[in-house]
Amino acid sequence: MLRKGQALIEFAVVSGIALLLAIGAVQALHAYYLTRQTRAAAEEIARLAAAEGGDTEEVRTRAAEILSLHRLDPARAELEIVPSFAPYLEPITVTLSYQAIIRFYGLFDLPIPPQRVLRLSEGG
Amino acid sequence: MHKASHLQRRSPQSPRGQVLVLFAVLIPVILLLFLFALSLAALYDVRAHASDALGVATRAGARRIEYASYGEPDLTFARTAVSETVRAVFCQGLALRPSGLADAPEAIAARTEIALGYGSPERPWYSPFAPDRPHVYPTVSARAHVPVRVWWFDLTLTVLSETEVK
Numbered sequence: 001m002l003r004k005g006q007a008l009i010e011f012a013v014v015s016g017i018a019l020l021l022a023i024g025a026v027q028a029l030h031a032y033y034l035t036r037q038t039r040a041a042a043e044e045i046a047r048l049a050a051a052e053g054g055d056t057e058e059v060r061t062r063a064a065e066i067l068s069l070h071r072l073d074p075a076r077a078e079l080e081i082v083p084s085f086a087p088y089l090e091p092i093t094v095t096l097s098y099q100a101i102i103r104f105y106g107l108f109d110l111p112i113p114p115q116r117v118l119r120l121s122e123g124g
Numbered sequence: 125m126h127k128a129s130h131l132q133r134r135s136p137q138s139p140r141g142q143v144l145v146l147f148a149v150l151i152p153v154i155l156l157l158f159l160f161a162l163s164l165a166a167l168y169d170v171r172a173h174a175s176d177a178l179g180v181a182t183r184a185g186a187r188r189i190e191y192a193s194y195g196e197p198d199l200t201f202a203r204t205a206v207s208e209t210v211r212a213v214f215c216q217g218l219a220l221r222p223s224g225l226a227d228a229p230e231a232i233a234a235r236t237e238i239a240l241g242y243g244s245p246e247r248p249w250y251s252p253f254a255p256d257r258p259h260v261y262p263t264v265s266a267r268a269h270v271p272v273r274v275w276w277f278d279l280t281l282t283v284l285s286e287t288e289v290k
Contacts, residue, residue, distance in 0.1 A: 014147055025154065036165060043172055050180075089184065089213065091220055118220040120180045120213070 020105075027102055031110040034072075034100050039115045041070040042096035045079065046117035050092050053123020055081035072098060086121035093118050163274045167281070170224040174270045175283040177217025178236075182287040185210040185264040189240070189289050207238045210266050218270075226271035226278050236268040243288075253284050261288040 045063045052059050059081065064074040078097040086092045097114040104110045185206040211233045218229035225232065241263050243249030248258035251265035265286045272279045 010143065014143055018147070021151070021154075028158075032161070039165075039169070043176075047176065089180075089216065119176060120217050120220070122180060122183065 024105060027104055027110060031100070031102050031112060034098060034102075034112050035115075037070045037072055038077075038096055038098045038112060039117075041066050041072060041077075042094055042115040042117045045081075045096065046092065046094040046119045049081050049094055050086075050119040050121050051123060053088075053121050054083060054085040054092065076100065086123070088121060088123070090121050091118055092121050159275075166224060166274055167272060167279070170221075170270070170272050171281050171283065173221045174218065174268065174281065175285065177214055177220075178266055178268055178283050178285040179287075180217055181210045181214035182264045182266050182285040184213040185238070185240075185266070186262075186287040186289045189262050189264065203240050206240050206264055210238050210264065211236060214266070214268065224272055224274070226273040232268060232270055236266055239265045241265070251286060254286065257286075259286070259288055261290050263288045 041063075044066045045059065048062055048066075049055065049059050060079070063079055067074045067077050076099045078099075080093075080095040080097075082093045082095075083090075093116060095114050095116045098112045100112050102110040188206045188209045189202055214236055215229045215233035218225065218232060222229060237253065239252055241249030241251065241259060243259035243261055243263055245260045248260050249263060250256075250258060251263065253265055253267040263286055265284075267282065267284045270281045270283060272281055
């Protein structure tokens with residue numbers, strides 16, 4: 001009887017901790033997933049900006065489509081393309097920041113790091 | 125009979141130890157899996173950057189074919205000019221993101237294999253790097269072996285790019 005009670009207490013403690021860990025793991029994986037999606041979108045946008053030779057209307061329009069294809073909300077994304085016009089074989093930097101609110105255990109927000117991609121311009 | 129009593133005596137104790145051991149093992153395993161996923165992501169990023177840089181390089185080389193063919197029809201000249209251009213642009217592209225590379229961009233570019241073929245519809249050209257694809261236009265083909273360092277492991281990624289001049 002005493003052993004049965006011990007097992008129950010152990011089970012309660014262990015399952016509580018396991019549940020906490022599972023919640024944390026799901027939140028961390030969600031943040032990781034969004035980071036990878038942001039990275040993939042940034043790479044595609046950078047390829048497009050490199051082909052166009054900088055920051056053009058076409059790039060901005062297609063960027064919104066690319067974000068949607070990667071299941072990201074364009075309204076939460078901030079895109080920076082530097083320089084706005086790059087001559088042939090000059091570097092272009094594309095920085096994509098995504099604002100996602102993932103409160104880790106309700107304590108603090110898990111950040112999605114801005115994704116910076118450098119490519120050589122093929123336009124201009 | 126003796127066996128049954130032995131099992132009865134052991135069974136109430138075993139779950140406690142098993143659960144704790146399982147729990148203690150599970151956390152490092154989850155952490156290792158997460159680190160493995162991060163390593164794969166790092167590999168993917170390096171591969172994406174290198175293959176993009178090689179693509180830009182072969183396209184730059186293809187431009188040299190066009191320019192070379194106007195002023196200088198000599199094939200040897202075109203081969204040298206194209207190879208130099210591909211290596212220089214590939215090096216420039218790799219240098220934009222040297223993190224993750226286990227060697228200098230200059231050394232990787234110098235080891236890059238480049239082939240130039242004047243394919244035509246009558247005489248298709250087959251690249252030595254992807255011999256199953258016939259090219260019916262002048263083609264610049266390049267294959268690079270990119271050494272990558274992830275944590276303490278050295279790996280080599282092979283990237284291939286081909287550009288046809290149409």
